[in-house]
Amino acid sequence: MKKVLLGVLTMASIVFSSCSDDENTSVSQENLNLSISGLEDLGPDYVYEGWIMVDGSPVTTGTFTVDASGNLSQTSFPVYADQLALATAFVLSIEPAVDPDPAPAATKLLAGNFSGNSATVSSSNLVGDYNDASGKYILATPTDMDDTNEASGVWFLDNSGASPVAGLSLPTLPDGWKYEGWVVLNGTPVSTGTFTSVSAADDNAATSPYKGDTNNGPAYPGEDYVMGSAAGISFPLDLRGNATVVISVEPYPDNSAAPFTLKPLAGSVPMNAEVHTVQDLSAGPVLAISGSVLR
Numbered sequence: 001m002k003k004v005l006l007g008v009l010t011m012a013s014i015v016f017s018s019c020s021d022d023e024n025t026s027v028s029q030e031n032l033n034l035s036i037s038g039l040e041d042l043g044p045d046y047v048y049e050g051w052i053m054v055d056g057s058p059v060t061t062g063t064f065t066v067d068a069s070g071n072l073s074q075t076s077f078p079v080y081a082d083q084l085a086l087a088t089a090f091v092l093s094i095e096p097a098v099d100p101d102p103a104p105a106a107t108k109l110l111a112g113n114f115s116g117n118s119a120t121v122s123s124s125n126l127v128g129d130y131n132d133a134s135g136k137y138i139l140a141t142p143t144d145m146d147d148t149n150e151a152s153g154v155w156f157l158d159n160s161g162a163s164p165v166a167g168l169s170l171p172t173l174p175d176g177w178k179y180e181g182w183v184v185l186n187g188t189p190v191s192t193g194t195f196t197s198v199s200a201a202d203d204n205a206a207t208s209p210y211k212g213d214t215n216n217g218p219a220y221p222g223e224d225y226v227m228g229s230a231a232g233i234s235f236p237l238d239l240r241g242n243a244t245v246v247i248s249v250e251p252y253p254d255n256s257a258a259p260f261t262l263k264p265l266a267g268s269v270p271m272n273a274e275v276h277t278v279q280d281l282s283a284g285p286v287l288a289i290s291g292s293v294l295r
Contacts, residue, residue, distance in 0.1 A: 028081040032061050032090075035075070036110070036121070036291030038261060039066045042094065046255045049095045050077065050293075051104055052087035058104050059083055063095065079295075089113045090121055090293045094176075094251050106176030107251045110289060122290040123262060127249060128171035130264035130288065135247060135281030136167035139239060139273060141224040144212025150275035152236035154183055154192055154245055155222030160278050166220060167278070168198040168247065170264070178203075178252045181221055182259055183269075184244040188231035189259050192223035194250060210235055241271035245281060261286055 032050070039048065042065065050061035064074040092110040099105075112121035124130075141153035156167040170179060173196060181192035181202070193202030202221040211217065211224045225235040249262035263284035273279055 029078040030081045030084050030295065031076045032079045032084060033076050033294045034072065034291065036072070036289070037070060038286065038289040039070060039072070040261045041066050041068050042255045045097050046094055047097050049093050049104070051091045051093065052079065052084065053089040053091070054083050054086050058091065084295050087114055087295065090119045092121065094255070108176065110291070112293065114295070117295050119293040120290070121293055122288055124288045126174065127177055127262065128173060130171070133264045134169045135265040136278045137245060137281065138278055139269070139275045141212065141226050141236070142215070143217045143224040144214050144226050146226070149226055149236035151238045151240050152226055153222065153224035154181070154239065155218060155220055156181060156198065157218060157220040157222070158278055159276065164218065164220070166198040168221070170198055173249070176252055178250050180248050180250045180259065181223070182246040182248060183225070183239060184246060185231040185233050185242065189246065190230040193221060195221040239269045240273050241269065243269045245269060246284065247281070261289060
């Protein structure tokens with residue numbers, strides 16, 4: 001991941017103290033202008049909030065929402081001129097709509113340093129750089145004893161060697177984010193579960209409503225769709241030629257049951273895929289969100 005200046009890098013690991021408006025002696029204000037595409041509607045419970053770094057501390061620039069078409073509810077924000085002149089970086093976070101905490105949440109999405117009067121901001125600076133991400137998976141249903149439905153499960157592991165190894169190569173996420181696997185059936189995504197480690201079981205390994213009753217499966221992210229139903233389809237089913245496998249990056253706490261905008265890996269399940277045999281994922285549709293900030 002490319003490095004950014006200290007003021008941005010330390011935002012994920014230090015405790016913040018927000019600057020109060022009462023501390024400002026100047027009433028002169030200037031506008032901070034955002035030009036960001038690719039943001040999604042967070043629903044009624046969450047908003048985006050901008051921050052400028054001033055003397056190592058975050059100062060809010062205000063909150064906004066995004067509609068279903070990706071349009072920001074507000075793109076120009078009045079900020080105290082003296083603080084804006086001293087700002088070294090801009091950060092965008094995801095916050096509860098009703099937020100008792102004046103400091104930024106852990107879920108920080110975009111960041112960038114000011115160079116003169118502008119800053120180029122990107123999710124790659126905070127969430128992860130996915131240009132080198134890669135993924136493999138197998139079709140299998142290890143949570144039941146039925147060997148006739150092996151094409152109804154997806155496990156993110158590589159079993160081509162002497163012993164299975166992690167099938168995903170992804171950056172370690174900062175606080176406030178998790179990965180989530182999906183199979184897309186008839187245009188509807190169905191989760192395989194959330195995870196933070198590519199070499200451990202995902203969060204719903206023991207509680208999934210779709211898995212079999214023999215065990216929880218291997219110690220890697222994945223899912224058996226061997227019982228129940230979702231997306232109007234009853235399980236088990238043959239995923240070959242009928243599903244797309246996706247890895248997304250999700251805010252935590254999560255704002256939606258659907259995949260978030262960032263989707264670094266994806267791939268259609270081949271019609272001729274053999275069960276228990278490694279299949280490759282390709283670069284996903286959205287590796288990063290970026291934009292610019294002007295003061």
